[in-house]
Amino acid sequence: MDAPRPEEKIRNVHPPRRRAHLVLVGASHKSAPLSILESIALPPDRVREALPELRAQARLEEALLLSTCNRTEIYGTSADPTASAAELERWMIESARGGERLRPEHIFRRFERDAAGHLFRVGCGADSMMLGETQIAGQIQESLKLAQSAGTIGSYLVRLLAAAFRACKRARSRTGISTGVVSVASATAYLAQRVFGDLDRKEVLILGTGETGALAARHFRKRRPRVLRVANRTPEKAEALAADLGAEAILLEERARALIETDIVVAATRSPEPLVTREMVAEAMRHRASRALLLIDVSLPHNIERSAGDLENVFLHDMNDLRTIVDQSLSRRMKELPGVHQIVNKEVEGFFLKESAIEAGPLIAELRARFVEVRDRELERSLGRFREEDREAARRLAEDLTEKLLRGPIREIREASQRADGGAEPLLWVRRLFGLGSGSEEKE
Amino acid sequence: MDSLLAFLNHLLPVLLAMAWVNYSVYFVRRDPFAQRTATPFLLFTTTLQAVYVGLLGAVYRHHLMASIFEVFSVIALALNAVYLIVETRHRNKSMGVFILPFSALLQLVSSAWISPSREIDPILRDPLFGFHTGSAAIAYSAFLVSAVYGAMYRAFYRALRARRFGLVFERLPSLEVLARMTLGAASVGFAFLSLAILFGAVWAARVVPSFWKDPKFLLTALVWIIYGAAIVSQRLLKQASNRTIAITLAGFLVMVVSFVSLHLFFPTFHEFGG
Incomplete structure (x- = not known):
């Protein structure tokens, strides 16, 4: 039988703490249609079922599955990340449903820092797809809960996610990545806030309960x-939306009277005729004293007469204005992306x-402990030879020497553990040099 | 003490310019560092200004109204103080970029030409005169703040009507908040101008019995009436904000034009020591 090579011998004698290798396999709107x-x-129930299955198939230690309409990504830790990534890719292709097939070129793989950076950016x-949207943070939180309930997540991924949330918080507070609005519906409320500030004392009237009207509401x-308030030609529809939102439903015929009290009107119907005329607005303004009126017309054809916007203290905006606001936002x-990437890289x-400090810590x-043990043993053996008044000085000398001798190796361990490869080999040599982990006695 | 005063005299315009740059960076780039530091830095600078004005008054033993340059220092201090109060109340620091150039400029002019003297007209040591001039300084500062906010309101109003969604739309406080800030500052100015007129009338009745014929008094009364009309029309008659703000801006214009022309062309008893 051949003698083992030095590295094998080291490994056999003092097995090191194995590092968790992060692996990510996924497909997103950037890689697939x-x-x-x-x-x-995958819906939440299916995610919970799939997690143990894919963990076993890909031999992952920990697994987390993030599935939204724009991405499906699996994060895991593995002893053999390349093999695990190949298995995860196979799992994704096999579990795809529907006509158009998921192919390998739609799938991306990331490891270690790249995988973590991707998660932080996500x-x-x-x-x-909608740059800077905040919903994704909640979806990651949800996937964490699912992985916890499936029992596939451990301390490493929990720490990774905590760091990701910290990075997100920092990026959102220190850059403008989530400022402004990115949809026409949210732009209606944003425009109202730019005119009135807080809306807690304002009255809003939504004309139309279609998709746009409901979203704006x-x-x-x-x-x-x-x-x-919500108004619609079909009162039942207005009542249904009002009940859903805790709003007040009114008849469409009551709109002229409602204009007197309302501060913001959003018109989103398919009416071929204007529902709000200049005369209606002018009459309302006579009763409104000093209050401004914001009219937002997102209908095509327009539901609010253009000339109503010429009245004093009336602000009329349409779909084009809202699109301009969204585009600028x-x-x-x-422009904030470089700043976000900088924060992500730092995090x-x-x-x-x-992580490397956690691994170097033990x-x-x-x-x-080994140095202190030797020091104390030697002190116990030798202190008796000193005069009573010199013993304290000798003890202090031994303690100082121990600290000074430790300083260099500790620094080296920290530096080695922070290297990209985790400093496995140098750490093994430290164990061997100082006889750690085997319980062997130091040779004098 | 003189060397400390000289040091502060040189330092204050620099600090105010720095504060203005900080507010500008915040306004344009929404820079987080500028956001964190703008208000504390201005507060520190304003405190130093107060120390400077207080020391100047204590050392030279008079209210700082002996020359136009002393007045500028007091108005710069009052301007910053009024601005800080409005900023804190409305929790919006977007307007510092428009207010601080005025206080920095006033302080710079004051620092460049101020030459306080212990030999002054004794009336400048009268406490009633101190209340009169102090109230007037706060009133004019508040009117200046109100005018800046009013101008921004007009700019925002026009941008909205013209459907321009640039920096004015993005960065200024909302239109309604701007209206509240404009009218709030105008109300503060009106209240202090009322006090200034009251203290001035009581004091002048003893010293200059025919004070009511003085052109400066008459123009001050006109400014008081215009601002009073604006406040009444807003609070009692519920006039639309854009109209009320137009009245306040007219009041400010009358104030500036009349005071400049008075200073240049008409004799007035409002000249002491300078």
Whole structure:
């Protein structure tokens, strides 16, 4: 039988703490068409069932599955990340449903820092289709809960996610990645806020309960106006939306009277004739004293007469204005991306530094314990030879010497553990040099 | 003490210019560092200004109204103080970029030409005169703040009507908040101008019995009436904000034009020591 090579011998004698290797396999709106992403998106129940299955198949230690309409991504830790990534890719292709097939070129793989950086960017909304959106952070939180309930997540991924949330918080507070608005519906409420500030004392009237009207109503609801009214040609529809939003339903015929009290009107119907005329607005303004009136017309054809916008203290805006606001907002968010990437890179480095410190920590403690043990044993053996008044000085000398001798190796351990490869080999040599981990006695 | 005063005299315009740059960076770039530091830095600078004005008054033993340059220092201090109060109340620091150039300029002019003297007209040591001039300084500062806010309101109003969604739309406080800030500052100015007129009338009745014929008094009364009309029309008659703000801006214009022309062309008893 051949003699083992030195590295093997070291490994056999003192097995090191194995590092968790982060692996990510996924497909997103940047790598695959939406029709394919739909075919691999999983509802929460299915995610919970799939997690143990894919963990076993890909031999992952920990696993987390993030599945939204724009991305399906699996994060895991593995002893053999390349093999695990190949298995995860196979799992994704096999589990895809529907007509258009998921192919390998739709799938991306990331490892270690790249994988962590990707997660952090996703969390910040910097990888989202709607740049800077905040919903994704909640979806990551949800996937964490699912992985916890499936029992597939451990301390490493929990720490990774905590770091990701920290990075997101920092990016959102220190850059403008999530400022402004990115949809026409949210732009209606944003425009109202630019005119009136807080809406808690304002009254809002939504004309039309179609998709746009309902979306605008939901955005206004979030800003808690004093009164939110909904009107529609079909009263039942208005009542249904009002009940859903805790709003007040009125008849469309009551709109002229409602204009007197209302501060913001959003018109979103398909009426071929204007529902709000200049005369109606002029009459309302006579009763409104000093209060301004904001009219937002998102209908085609227009539902509010253009000339109503010429009246004093009346602000009339339409779909084009809202699109301009959205476009400007998106272009500003684009400009914030370099700042977000800078924060993400810093946070990723910070995460891996902490991880390496966690891994180096037990070794440093072991090394210190060994030095202290030798020092105390020698002191016990030798102190009796000193005069009573010299013993304290001798003890202090021994302690100082121990600390000074430890300083160099500890620094080296920390530096080695912070290297990209985790410093496995140097750490093994430290264990061998100082006889750690085997319980062997130091040779004098 | 003189060397400390000289040091502060040189330092204050620099600090105010720095504060203005900080507010500008915040306004244009929404820079987080500028956001964190703008208000504390201005507060520190304003405190130093107060120390400077207080020391100047204590050392030279008179109210700082002996020359136009002393007045400028007091108005710069009052301007910053009024601005800080409005900023804190409305929790919006977007307007510092428009207010601070005025206080920095006033302080710079004052620092460049101020030459306080212990030999002054004894009336400048009268406490009633101190209340009169102090109230007037606060009133004019508040009117200046109100005018800046009013001008911004007009700019925002026009941008909205013209459907321009640039920096004015993005960065200024909302239109309604701007209206409240404009009218709030105008109300403060009106209240202090009323006090200034009251203290001035009581004091002048003893010293200059025919004070009511003085052109400066008459123009001050006109400014008081215009601002009073604006406040009444807003609070009692519920006039639309854009009209009320137009009245306040007219009041400010009358104030500036009349005071400049008075200073240049008409004799007035409002000249002491300078």
